[in-house]
Amino acid sequence: MSIAPSNNDALAQHLAHSGLRATPQREIVYQVLLERRDHPTADELFARVKAKMPTISLATVYNCLEALVQCDLVKQVNFEREPTRYCSNLTEHAHFIDTATGQIIDIEMTPAYVARLREALPPGFTMEDVELNFRGAAAPSALKIPATAAQTGPIPA
Ligand SMILES: [Zn+2]
Numbered sequence: 645m646s647i648a649p650s651n652n653d654a655l656a657q658h659l660a661h662s663g664l665r666a667t668p669q670r671e672i673v674y675q676v677l678l679e680r681r682d683h684p685t686a687d688e689l690f691a692r693v694k695a696k697m698p699t700i701s702l703a704t705v706y707n708c709l710e711a712l713v714q715c716d717l718v719k720q721v722n723f724e725r726e727p728t729r730y731c732s733n734l735t736e737h738a739h740f741i742d743t744a745t746g747q748i749i750d751i752e753m754t755p756a757y758v759a760r761l762r763e764a765l766p767p768g769f770t771m772e773d774v775e776l777n778f779r780g781a782a783a784p785s786a787l788k789i790p791a792t793a794a795q796t797g798p799i800p801a
Pocket residue numbers: 683731732733737738739749750
């Protein structure tokens with residue numbers, strides 16, 4: 645169970661900033677979230693973490709997720725009536741849910757696009773955060789992008 649030192653350092657720094665300590669459990673939960681960025685639920689994540697750390701409990705995984713959300717390393721993703729999912733992509737992005745497969749894909753939101761959204765607000769309204777979810781279908785050919793590319797750059801058209 646090794647984790648790239650840079651990830652560990654970033655994790656420790658973020659946790660410390662929120663007054664939290666880095667623990668082996670928090671490290672492994674974060675590592676597993678980074679490994680497959682497919683927006684898992686807590687239950688899905690628990691199964692993956694348990695494969696690496698058999699003694700961990702679901703309650704601990706929830707606690708770790710809470711800490712990671714609190715220190716802004718992980719975002720909660722909520723689609724109505726579905727369990728909360730977790731996203732470790734910290735760039736500004738929207739989510740696209742493929743209603744046929746349930747797959748959730750990150751859609752990059754450029755600063756210009758976010759600025760356009762801000763323009764939609766009436767005078768006197770300030771936007772702290774925006775969550776944008778798309779629902780629809782993605783052609784199989786459009787999904788042939790490596791998981792990491794979907795995280796680090798725009799989705800090819
Ligand atoms: Zn995401």
